[in-house]
Amino acid sequence: MKPRMTIQKTLVLEALNDLDNHPTALEVYQHIVKKYPTISQATVYRNLNCLVAENKILKIEIPNSAARYDIKNVNHYHLKCDVCGKIFDLEMDYFTELETKITNLKGFKITGHSLVINGICSTCDKKYKEEN
């Protein structure tokens, strides 16, 4: 199980550099497929997972939405509009101390956490007000 560096994996990494807005797997695929129409979605998914396992990129999981990926070290949180489903960046320090605060773990080894703030974005909020 020694990971290899393939053309496709390189393309995935490059795509993540180009698209620096924590893209979804689909967005990564769509970016690559423009130039290299033969790459498949499955390969993009497999390489993203692989790069996460190699600890080279970061996966940000969001309930009820596609996961987002980022070149390692830009660990941040997201706002999610529960009306339109859009994801927004949240300028807030990553809460590392949180993981140390947790006790009573009974042998559970913490590797990270996922935090998403839910709400209603200003656009959807405006629409709602106009309709009432």
Added chain:
Amino acid sequence: MKPRMTIQKTLVLEALNDLDNHPTALEVYQHIVKKYPTISQATVYRNLNCLVAENKILKIEIPNSAARYDIKNVNHYHLKCDVCGKIFDLEMDYFTELETKITNLKGFKITGHSLVINGICSTCDKKYKEEN
């Protein structure tokens, strides 16, 4: 759009009382279908969504896992084992202050947040050690 109280909605609420361990939609369905074999999964999903909208129950969304539901007021966080996918309860106070700490929202109205702690449960950790 006035919600009605139907037999099925009552059954969903009762199921949530019986299964007090924040069940998934599937677990709610399986509990009800034992006694009432004609209820459909779609109805369970619709009623759960409906009850959430009526603010009568709580939905806990977990990335890459089924959402969990609970009779309102037991708001708590979860540990998720990234190896076996199991969900464990986390004895930690709900972090209400978190939502007030966030600034720079540009009109985004916060309604809640979802936090899941990821890691490896003791069972999976043991297995891994045995294999090495």
Added chain:
DNA sequence: ATACATGCAAACACTTTGCAGCACA
């Protein structure tokens, strides 16, 4: 009476997988 809810099956979005052939080390 008339919205709203139901059951069913099909569709949905996101992701993983089985397989036969290909290519990196």
Added chain:
DNA sequence: TGTGCTGCAAAGTGTTTGCATGTAT
């Protein structure tokens, strides 16, 4: 050379939806 990777299509999971019918108010 051999194992790991690819493309493709199909399957998988969790959830929603279209439709004809049923039912609470």
